[in-house]
């Protein structure tokens with residue numbers, strides 16, 4: 001996708017009467033697209049470049065994990081205490097997107113909405129209008145669903161929206177493997193975005209006819225020529241500017257090495273993602289008192305919750321060796337047939353993402369039989385070296401499976417009670433934040449997580465899975481071997497070594513009622529203590545949802561767009 005890169009200085013008075021938006025990620029692309037449906041002038045400032053062509057190829061979706069594609073920065077993700085023991089210095093190198101489309105250009109393209117009760121809980125926390133029934137029309141508005149619809153799921157899917165959601169060949173194959181397992185264990189096979197939230201759920205992907213449907217491709221590309229929408233890439237916003245009445249009047253940004261200012265008469269919307277939005281707020285004088293004082297940044301508004309309350313998911317990876325021939329091999333990557341088929345028709349091997357193809361949503365803690373507390377992801381893959389982990393871990397767990405066909409499963413905790421924070425350590429806009437997330441800080445998390453491991457092992461021991469497995473090599477973690485074979489102690493030790501946290505960051509500028517001292521934005525997503533400033537991205541989630549976060553960010557952005565349109569008189573009260 002090509003975007004305009006004219007320096008704003010050349011555009012003069014055009015930017016009067018402006019809605020200025022920054023961050024063209026999942027949320028930013030939706031908001032820019034929807035707001036430019038009105039007569040408002042919209043300026044979208046994005047720090048990163050346009051996406052390069054290989055990002056569109058689903059099979060290469062995991063590329064960021066193994067190489068540096070230049071579409072993201074790596075920030076430190078640190079966990080202290082008795083966790084991440086198998087990771088060098090207990091520090092993961094985390095991906096923070098920096099490209100048109102943000103996370104949706106570099107992510108695994110899984111489109112999953114989480115459980116209905118996640119949203120009902122947001123509303124119960126004092127955020128009216130954010131319950132599932134109110135959000136369902138917005139999920140549907142975004143979506144152009146190409147998968148199978150039944151009479152039970154029809155009411156949950158949209159047709160004709162900008163974002164194509166589909167299932168792939170790999171997912172269909174996995175579904176056939178799982179069908180007898182589900183029958184044997186008495187579990188349903190469900191639609192991951194349908195009415196039932198417990199069971200095996202074949203993955204839905206944001207993919208359009210074999211090509212990644214990123215936020216910029218789906219929401220911006222079709223509307224690029226709107227005269228009231230202007231997009232500037234390579235523009236890093238350094239701070240929000242305020243007048244003496246604490247109204248946001250515009251932003252200061254750096255473009256081609258020069259500092260510039262643009263004024264926004266209507267409002268400024270931050271969509272920089274859950275790691276970078278807190279940085280920008282703090283650099284603009286909105287944040288916890290101690291932090292602003294320490295950095296010597298003049299206070300515009302005190303907001304103790306900025307950068308706090310960090311939520312994400314934690315995962316334990318496990319591997320089983322399977323029969324050869326069931327799955328592709330490394331040779332498929334270099335097969336001229338596969339390459340030519342993809343180039344000519346966007347079908348075949350390269351048209352499907354490499355990653356999990358099946359969720360298993362279960363409630364193992366007994367809290368609510370309708371709301372999952374673990375998501376056991378599964379997929380077939382070829383054994384590779386594991387990023388993040390130490391040499392010892394790699395030789396014990398990955399080594400025996402290198403280049404072998406494996407069934408991998410990750411036990412993901414849906415809503416960990418442990419919380420983290422984003423540390424902003426410098427006033428320098430170029431300096432990156434550090435993510436602190438102490439895995440298993442809350443004692444309930446490990447207990448629940450280990451119940452997930454138990455369930456996973458039960459699934460792997462089912463008759464149907466045994467049929468596709470071969471003798472398992474010894475994958476014992478030596479550091480835990482003294483605790484016995486398959487004992488609770490062994491698995492806890494395994495989890496404390498192997499569990500990592502994902503880049504499903506959220507909740508660092510959370511939406512909350514005024515009574516909550518850690519709330520940063522209102523239920524209309526306006527930043528408290530100032531005017532003319534909103535946050536619309538993963539930061540505003542009050543609590544993490546039960547699954548991957550992209551679909552949730554899309555729904556936040558769809559709803560926010562209508563709220564903003566209403567506040568500026570483009571929609572009536574009844575229309576939101």
Ligand SMILES: Cc1cc2nc3c(=O)[nH]c(=O)nc-3n(C[C@H](O)[C@H](O)[C@H](O)COP(=O)(O)OP(=O)(O)OC[C@H]3O[C@@H](n4cnc5c(N)ncnc54)[C@H](O)[C@@H]3O)c2cc1C
Pocket residue numbers: 022023024025026027028045046047048064095096097098099100101102103104106107108109110111112235236237238271272273274276277280503504505536537538539548549550551553
């Ligand atoms: C590697 C990876 C894999 C993932 N896999 C999945 C998956 O398969 N399914 C799923 O549901 N979720 C997945 N996620 C999570 C999902 O991508 C995010 O939840 C989602 O992208 C968050 O959207 P956002 O709009 O909040 O932020 P982002 O999409 O991160 O967008 C933020 C944008 O703001 C820009 N920006 C930041 N600071 C500035 C600044 N100062 N000035 C201008 N621009 C700025 C960034 O360059 C970026 O483009 C994954 C995330 C990652 C990183």
